[in-house]
Amino acid sequence: MTPSARAKVVRALRAAAVALGxxxxxxxxxxxxxxxLVSYGAVTVTKPNGEVIRMDSATFAHFKPVEGDKLxxxxxxxxxxxxxxKKTFEHFKQCIENGDxxxxxxxxxxxxxxxxxxxLEHEGVDVSKxxxxxxxxxxxxxxxxxxxxxxxxxxHDDVEFYDDSHANANAVAEHGKKFHTAIKxxxxxxxxxxEEDFDGPAIEKDFDSDDPADAxxxxxxxxxxxxxxxxxxAPKKKAASDWWDAQTESFKxxxxxxxPNSGYCRR
Amino acid sequence: MSDENAQRKLQIIDRAKRSKNxxxxxxxxxxxxxxxxxxxxxxxxxxxxxxxxxxxxxxxxEGLLKKFTEDDFNALFQAMFGYERxx
Numbered sequence: 001m002t003p004s005a006r007a008k009v010v011r012a013l014r015a016a017a018v019a020l021g022x023x024x025x026x027x028x029x030x031x032x033x034x035x036x037l038v039s040y041g042a043v044t045v046t047k048p049n050g051e052v053i054r055m056d057s058a059t060f061a062h063f064k065p066v067e068g069d070k071l072x073x074x075x076x077x078x079x080x081x082x083x084x085x086k087k088t089f090e091h092f093k094q095c096i097e098n099g100d101x102x103x104x105x106x107x108x109x110x111x112x113x114x115x116x117x118x119x120l121e122h123e124g125v126d127v128s129k130x131x132x133x134x135x136x137x138x139x140x141x142x143x144x145x146x147x148x149x150x151x152x153x154x155x156h157d158d159v160e161f162y163d164d165s166h167a168n169a170n171a172v173a174e175h176g177k178k179f180h181t182a183i184k185x186x187x188x189x190x191x192x193x194x195e196e197d198f199d200g201p202a203i204e205k206d207f208d209s210d211d212p213a214d215a216x217x218x219x220x221x222x223x224x225x226x227x228x229x230x231x232x233x234a235p236k237k238k239a240a241s242d243w244w245d246a247q248t249e250s251f252k253x254x255x256x257x258x259x260p261n262s263g264y265c266r267r
Numbered sequence: 268m269s270d271e272n273a274q275r276k277l278q279i280i281d282r283a284k285r286s287k288n289x290x291x292x293x294x295x296x297x298x299x300x301x302x303x304x305x306x307x308x309x310x311x312x313x314x315x316x317x318x319x320x321x322x323x324x325x326x327x328x329e330g331l332l333k334k335f336t337e338d339d340f341n342a343l344f345q346a347m348f349g350y351e352r353x354x
Binding site: 033034041043056057058059060061062063064065071073074076077106107108109112135136137138139164165166167170192217219247248250251254 | 275299309330331
């Protein structure tokens, strides 16, 4: 018997055992972003003069908004121009085919579930066989606790978890060692994807959430807490144009290339 | 969700203080906490995304992190995510 034929027989026997109630389905839980796919997650800043700047999430960490800027995180509810990460996505699909109980557990908010579902449908996945859970949390122990509850409710005795986040994989592994020693339990920290890990270029399509969040916040400088010192190593507050003028030429060139809608490029 | 962000902020501030790195403490207390509030229910996924793409910050530090050295970024990573950054 060839290995693939043997694998088919094993899958069929396993499915039959589950159907007869003789065995619980295996539980396979996957993180979404940077594990199954990467997608364009931008923070949009709208200036009081109407200018729109889109920046990636890391760039926002060093962007200094000014009063009146509107900050929009709504893109994290959608799946924009996704790229599949080949190895984990193929394994994900195989688990579904195997008849395992498969879940996607994401730090995205609940509103993102429909967008993820649409993407999976586009990729030919039977979404009725996948549970998609937007936890809205990056607390690693929230993922661990969700898995604990599913194991308790479902009686699963063969559990695998996949996440690119070291903290998440560790937290789940820790719970495995503490609470699930009697079952087969593994937590895998998959590496952040490199170019060779992708399954082709980005899909030139956006999958929008059915429940777009109202995620626009107008920036207001925070009032200083009592005793908070004025001394700081952070740069002085600058107006928008001063911020742009203070950047290097290479930053400006790269910025305009990545953000063609930005009004800065028209200066 | 605001409770979760409050807890998240306290955790990051606490780790920043333990780093004893003034630049990291200042950035976390004055800027990062605001960003977490602004992100609201998306703070979790935003931070996960920053964790995955942290190297983008270090390539050409600008704006708030312009004066950060490699050691400062390592300390910031540890404060934000609770484990050592691998380079």
